[in-house]
Amino acid sequence: xxxIYSNVCAADCRSSCRIKTKxxxxxxxxxxGDPIDEYTLGSLCAKGYAxxxxxxxxxxxxxxxxxxxxxxxxxxxxxxxxxxxxxxxRIIEIRxxxxxxxxxxxxxxxxxxxxxxxxxxxxxxxxxxxxxxxxSPCVTTGIxxxxxxxxxxxxxxxxDMANAKIIVxxxxxxxxxxxxxxxxxxxAKDKGxxxxxxxxxxxxxxxxxxxxxQIKPGTDMRLALAIxxxxxxxxxxxxxxxxxxxxxxxxxxxxxxxxxxxxxxDATEVPIEQIRNIAHLISKDKPMTIWLGAGVQHTIKGxxxxxVISALSAMTGNIGIAGGNIHYATYDAWQFAGVFEALKPxxxxxxEVISNENNGEIEHRYIGTGRYSELLSLKPxxxxxxxxxxxxxxxxxxxxxxxxxxxxIDMVVVADQFLTSTAEYADYFLPVTxxxxxEDIVVSYWHYGAAVNQKAIDPIGESKSDxxxxxxxxxLLNELSPGFSSFPVEKSTSxxxxxxxxxxxxxxxIKDYRELIEKYKRVNIPAVPWADKQFQTPxxxxxxxxxxxxxxxxxxxxxxxxxxxxxxxxxxxSQFRHSNFTKGLSEKTSVIINRQVANSKxxxxxxIVKLYNQLGEIVLPVILxxxxxADVVVIHLGSDYKEFLELNDLIALIDTDLGDRFSDxxxxxxxxxxxxxxxx
Amino acid sequence: xxxxxxxxxxxxxxxxxxxxxxxACAANKNLPVGxxxxxxENQEQKIGNLILKYYLSTSCNHCNNPExxxxxxxxxxxxxxxxxVLHDPLKCDGCGTCTRSCPFEAPVINNITGKMIxxxxxxxxxxxxxxxxxxxxxxxxxxxxxxxxxxxxxxDDIVRRLPGVIKIQITRPAMRxxxxxxxxxxxxxSVADNLEQGExxxxxxxx
Numbered sequence: 099x100x101x102i103y104s105n106v107c108a109a110d111c112r113s114s115c116r117i118k119t120k121x122x123x124x125x126x127x128x129x130x131g132d133p134i135d136e137y138t139l140g141s142l143c144a145k146g147y148a149x150x151x152x153x154x155x156x157x158x159x160x161x162x163x164x165x166x167x168x169x170x171x172x173x174x175x176x177x178x179x180x181x182x183x184x185x186x187x188r189i190i191e192i193r194x195x196x197x198x199x200x201x202x203x204x205x206x207x208x209x210x211x212x213x214x215x216x217x218x219x220x221x222x223x224x225x226x227x228x229x230x231x232x233x234s235p236c237v238t239t240g241i242x243x244x245x246x247x248x249x250x251x252x253x254x255x256x257x258d259m260a261n262a263k264i265i266v267x268x269x270x271x272x273x274x275x276x277x278x279x280x281x282x283x284x285x286a287k288d289k290g291x292x293x294x295x296x297x298x299x300x301x302x303x304x305x306x307x308x309x310x311x312q313i314k315p316g317t318d319m320r321l322a323l324a325i326x327x328x329x330x331x332x333x334x335x336x337x338x339x340x341x342x343x344x345x346x347x348x349x350x351x352x353x354x355x356x357x358x359x360x361x362x363x364d365a366t367e368v369p370i371e372q373i374r375n376i377a378h379l380i381s382k383d384k385p386m387t388i389w390l391g392a393g394v395q396h397t398i399k400g401x402x403x404x405x406v407i408s409a410l411s412a413m414t415g416n417i418g419i420a421g422g423n424i425h426y427a428t429y430d431a432w433q434f435a436g437v438f439e440a441l442k443p444x445x446x447x448x449x450e451v452i453s454n455e456n457n458g459e460i461e462h463r464y465i466g467t468g469r470y471s472e473l474l475s476l477k478p479x480x481x482x483x484x485x486x487x488x489x490x491x492x493x494x495x496x497x498x499x500x501x502x503x504x505x506x507i508d509m510v511v512v513a514d515q516f517l518t519s520t521a522e523y524a525d526y527f528l529p530v531t532x533x534x535x536x537e538d539i540v541v542s543y544w545h546y547g548a549a550v551n552q553k554a555i556d557p558i559g560e561s562k563s564d565x566x567x568x569x570x571x572x573x574l575l576n577e578l579s580p581g582f583s584s585f586p587v588e589k590s591t592s593x594x595x596x597x598x599x600x601x602x603x604x605x606x607x608i609k610d611y612r613e614l615i616e617k618y619k620r621v622n623i624p625a626v627p628w629a630d631k632q633f634q635t636p637x638x639x640x641x642x643x644x645x646x647x648x649x650x651x652x653x654x655x656x657x658x659x660x661x662x663x664x665x666x667x668x669x670x671x672s673q674f675r676h677s678n679f680t681k682g683l684s685e686k687t688s689v690i691i692n693r694q695v696a697n698s699k700x701x702x703x704x705x706i707v708k709l710y711n712q713l714g715e716i717v718l719p720v721i722l723x724x725x726x727x728a729d730v731v732v733i734h735l736g737s738d739y740k741e742f743l744e745l746n747d748l749i750a751l752i753d754t755d756l757g758d759r760f761s762d763x764x765x766x767x768x769x770x771x772x773x774x775x776x777x778x
Numbered sequence: 779x780x781x782x783x784x785x786x787x788x789x790x791x792x793x794x795x796x797x798x799x800x801x802a803c804a805a806n807k808n809l810p811v812g813x814x815x816x817x818x819e820n821q822e823q824k825i826g827n828l829i830l831k832y833y834l835s836t837s838c839n840h841c842n843n844p845e846x847x848x849x850x851x852x853x854x855x856x857x858x859x860x861x862x863v864l865h866d867p868l869k870c871d872g873c874g875t876c877t878r879s880c881p882f883e884a885p886v887i888n889n890i891t892g893k894m895i896x897x898x899x900x901x902x903x904x905x906x907x908x909x910x911x912x913x914x915x916x917x918x919x920x921x922x923x924x925x926x927x928x929x930x931x932x933x934d935d936i937v938r939r940l941p942g943v944i945k946i947q948i949t950r951p952a953m954r955x956x957x958x959x960x961x962x963x964x965x966x967x968s969v970a971d972n973l974e975q976g977e978x979x980x981x982x983x984x985x
Contacts, residue, residue, distance in 0.1 A: 129805065142798070147804065284918055300831055303794075305960075681811075728966075
């Protein structure tokens with residue numbers, strides 16, 4: 099018997115592609131993009147087509163396991179009953195010992211964008227106040243920047259980009275990270291738009307631009323200030339917009355008058371004539387739109403960099419108009435009921451003596467995602483860590499510090515599909531289903547399409563969804579200690595989905611989420627943000643930034659090369675590493691080095707080098723390229739890289755300039771690490 | 779309608795190097811893990827102060843004079859009226875003559891069956907009026923299915939080879955390209971200039 103199911107990719111990606119899955123005798127035999135998807139038009143990405151093989155990968159772990167000695171690799175199969183009982187008993191012991199659950203820590207992140215994965219948070223909410231690693235180390239910087247400037251982070255719909263006459267792509271490579279969006283870039287270009295790419299590296303996107311500007315890494319705020327100064331000096335301004343809809347323009351203008359273009363030229367290494375050229379291009383015509391990539395927000399001045407870049411839109415009056423604005427990020431499509439978030443511990447545990455320093459209210463203890471070295475210094479210390487849909491050893495800065503933290507925590511539980519580099523430091527491995535084995539819903543944060551993910555096949559082996567794991571653990575805890583968890587174990591998957599989706603139904607024009615199986619529906623969000631020019635700032639206007647740190651930072655001479663990462667088309671962070679299906683593609687994990695620099699060090703294509711800094715060293719082959727400037731090395735991550743390196747061994751934990759006002763911690767500057775290298 | 783030669787038109791000004799074409803083909807044809815009918819090469823050369831960078835997507839070119847067809851000892855290859863080069867697995871004994879003779883290395887030996895496999899231009903889809911998998915999946919329409927005989931007489935922005943790619947015309951590949959366009963580039967040269975004077979010099983970062 100052959101069946102076709104509707105699925106949706108649950109990876110942390112703009113596209114959230116709808117998939118048609120062909121199942122024969124209970125096995126997936128083919129997957130293809132779903133042509134009803136109005137954003138993808140039925141095309142997946144390279145990794146998307148490999149998903150079927152990921153489901154059936156020989157590397158996948160489908161039985162619960164216990165490791166006898168962390169990091170030893172001495173794993174034994176155990177039953178779900180044993181695994182959950184031992185973990186549950188430990189949770190109860192922790193509460194008996196401390197009279198609270200703060201030594202229990204949850205590190206759940208974005209590996210599964212299905213809304214049912216919120217049940218992991220829900221479970222921990224249902225047992226007590228714990229320590230949670232929260233917020234994105236990436237977008238908190240950018241979102242906060244736009245919150246300061248606009249009062250909220252809003253963006254146009256993807257296709258509004260096709261209306262632009264000038265598109266500036268700043269610090270991003272959508273050709274590889276948002277392939278479907280390039281359709282709209284080209285649609286604009288086909289109608290005569292000019293594409294400008296600003297990036298330290300000549301990326302696949304930059305190679306297709308009309309003007310590529312190679313900026314010295316980390317100097318984005320200075321380049322934006324320089325462009326702003328030219329706009330002001332040459333009177334290339336939208337005075338009507340400035341007068342009516344902005345706040346603090348006069349002080350921003352006064353600041354621009356004090357800065358020296360030639361100093362900015364020197365810092366950014368963008369010649370003054372090019373700075374003028376960019377200013378002329380972005381002001382010659384409307385609408386002009388800006389794509390803000392992840393590059394800028396990963397630097398120590400990324401937040402203010404975003405603020406000044408957004409000021410270019412305000413100065414030229416490109417806010418609130420079709421084809422204008424800033425394409426970055428919004429949470430507006432994620433207005434769920436929050437039933438999992440709303441779960442509270444039973445009355446018994448809420449009498450625990452936990453006082454919040456600020457207001458005395460009882461709540462969780464929060465720490466920023468990725469801040470493992472800080473996790474180690476918490477009092478009371480963490481005794482049990484639960485990691486779900488995340489691989490912090492690979493993704494958090496300073497991988498060695500993460501491993502050290504995992505080694506020092508008494509019990510580490512990792513729920514995943516593969517033995518990730520984090521799972522290697524776990525005491526318990528709980529096998530999780532892929533999206534093909536569970537029902538769920540994914541709402542795209544980019545194109546707002548809401549898609550139902552049907553259960554297409556039975557779970558492989560003994561795998562359970564995160565939801566089923568949490569529900570089983572709640573049940574078991576209540577057996578061991580009646581009333582321990584308030585998790586409503588009687589509710590089915592579809593009841594939960596229906597509850598979470600209630601606020602979305604009117605916005606989608608549906609009455610039941612199952613209507614989405616055969617229909618492409620979008621959460622109803624205006625195509626053009628800020629059309630009414632009513633901003634959500636204290637002044638109600640667009641607010642110019644006012645504080646700039648133009649200090650010089652002395653480069654560490656010992657490590658002369660700035661390390662940047664390139665996300666490949668075949669992986670998404672550390673996901674898809676286990677996908678053998680993409681492994682033969684003509685790309686290997688390597689370090690890309692400027693050709694002249696390599697020649698001066700007698701390094702040939704393919705030479706094996708050791709890259710090192712104060713944190714550690716990694717060894718990998720060299721690609722020579724003119725696309726990388728001489729003071730930068732780029733690590734290109736392919737799907738083959740799990741075997742021999744952890745890139746973040748070389749990435750230091752450094753704060754960005756923004757993030758802790760609207761979230762719990764500042765963002766992390768992943769692009770602020772330096773290395774040197776030598777032939778291995 | 780008589781179709782003399784089907785082929786591909788590839789636009790290097792659109793290709794993103796995203797490898798979707800390769801993987802859509804592999805998924806559609808259910809190819810063994812790690813085997814593909816299509817490749818993408820990163821082409822990069824510096825000419826003066828300009829870097830010519832583009833991606834080249836290639837599969838079987840369904841040549842007008844295919845070497846595989848000419849040399850196969852088992853006569854396992856045939857050329858359809860519309861030019862598509864097809865392969866008969868029943869006749870093939872996997873000797874590999876075709877893989878060695880093809881200038882584009884298009885035929886590959888299936889390591890499971892031991893027989894040759896290659897792109898068949900999804901001829902069954904074409905016969906149903908559909909597009910080949912690679913073309914249908916490309917998010918930016920960098921690949922098109924064309925009738926080579928018709929395209930030749932058309933626009934002057936069509937070329938037979940791209941910069942940096944070896945010119946192989948003896949087999950008359952059914953492959954045409956859009957002429958490569960490169961925008962302006964403002965490259966940083968200061969450090970490289972220092973390098974030419976014999977040492978690497980780095981300025982303080984003014985981030």
